[in-house]
Every structure is written in structure tokens, then in C-alpha cells.
Amino acid sequence: MSAYLRPKVPGACVFFTVNLVDRGADTLVRHVEVLRQAVVVTKGKRPFRIDAWVVLPDHMHCVWTLPEGDADFSTRMGAIKGRFSKALPEGRVRASHIIRREKGIWQRRFWEHHIRSEEEFGAYVRYCWINPVKHGLVEHPDAWPHSSWHRDGGGDLLP
Structure with missing residues (x-):
């Protein structure tokens, strides 16, 4: 069994990458309203x-800042993934999914990085915004509908 320990820094700013099991699927954009609701409730x-x-077809990236005195980003991400999964039919389920009561939609883990400077913060926000371009989905971030770019007007943060 894995003994991976995630850092516990109260009030941290954290960058995440979260993937679906089925890389190449369009589940996240097809059900983006379900994902939004899972985030709102959480x-x-x-x-x-x-x-x-930014929500792409088969993965998402995000940057969060936790409240002062609170370091528990893992429970929040687990709740979002769980609420999203609960609203959808099962994916391809293996025996290990059944044992863990999973639907086979998300990869079990997610990748996180604690942001330690304003420079890093800007780089990870830009990474979120430019990701649909990097994956060839659009030519400019403003053309991708599932991004905080539209909320924040991101133009001045791009190189």
C-alpha cells in the first residue's frame, strides 16, 4: 500500500492536475454543469x-487558496470528484474499483504543487489559461469556454 504524504500547509495556495481514467474521453466538458455544481456544493x-x-475534456487544472488555518485540500478535491462521479453512470469498472466503491471515472490520485511565490502563482495561472491552446483545442484562451480566463480577463498575464 502507498504511503504518500501530502504537505499540510494552512492557508496554502495550491495548483492541481486531476485526470480521468479514460484519457481521451470528453466526460468533463460534456458534463461540465455537473462538475460546476459539485464545486459549488463543496x-x-x-x-x-x-x-x-480550466476544464478540458479529460482533465482539469486549478489553483486554489485555502482559508487561513485550513490545510485540507485533499478532502475538498475528493468531495468534488465524488459528487461529480455520483451524478454519472459508471465508467469501465475493474475489480479494484468495486472494492473501493469507485465508478472508474477519475484516476485515484491527483497531482498537487504548493505555490511558494507570486512568480510561481502567475506561472500556474497562465498554465491553466493556456492549456486548451497547448492541447490544440483552440487558438487563443478566450475561445475556450471552460476557463477562469473569462472571469479574470487574463490578457495581461499572458507572455
């Missing part, structure tokens, strides 16, 4: 600030 129960977010 934020209502366990607040955090969304600094940047």
Missing part, C-alpha cells in the same frame, strides 16, 4: 478561493 461546505480553473 465550496459551500468547505470554502476555498478559486484563483484559476
Whole structure:
């Protein structure tokens, strides 16, 4: 069994990458309203600030800032993934999914990085915004509808 330990820094600013099991699927954009609702409900129960977010067909990136005195980003991400999964039919389920009561939609883990400077913060926000361009989905971030670019007017942060 894995013994991976995630850092616990109260009030941290954290960058995430979260993937579907089925890389190449379009599940996240096809069900983006379900994902939005999962985020809204989770934020209502366990607040955090969304600094940047982009939803692509099979993965998402986001930057959050946790409340002062709170380091529990993992429970929040788990709740979002769980609420999203609960609203959808099962994916391709293996025996290990059944044992863990998973639907086979998300990869079990997610990647996170604690942001330690304003420079890093800007780089990760830009990474979120430019990701649809990097994946060849659009030619400019403003053409991708599932991004905080539209909320934040991101033009002045791009190189």
C-alpha cells in the first residue's frame, strides 16, 4: 500500500492536475454543469478561493487558496470528484474499483504543487489559461469556454 504524504500547509495556495481514467474521453466538458455544481456544493461546505480553473475534456487544472488555518485540500478535491462521479453512470469498472466503491471515472490520485511565490502563482495561472491552446483545442484562451480566463480577463498575464 502507498504511503504518500501530502504537505499540510494552512492557508496554502495550491495548483492541481486531476485526470480521468479514460484519457481521451470528453466526460468533463460534456458534463461540465455537473462538475460546476459539485464545486459549488463543496465550496459551500468547505470554502476555498478559486484563483484559476480550466476544464478540458479529460482533465482539469486549478489553483486554489485555502482559508487561513485550513490545510485540507485533499478532502475538498475528493468531495468534488465524488459528487461529480455520483451524478454519472459508471465508467469501465475493474475489480479494484468495486472494492473501493469507485465508478472508474477519475484516476485515484491527483497531482498537487504548493505555490511558494507570486512568480510561481502567475506561472500556474497562465498554465491553466493556456492549456486548451497547448492541447490544440483552440487558438487563443478566450475561445475556450471552460476557463477562469473569462472571469479574470487574463490578457495581461499572458507572455
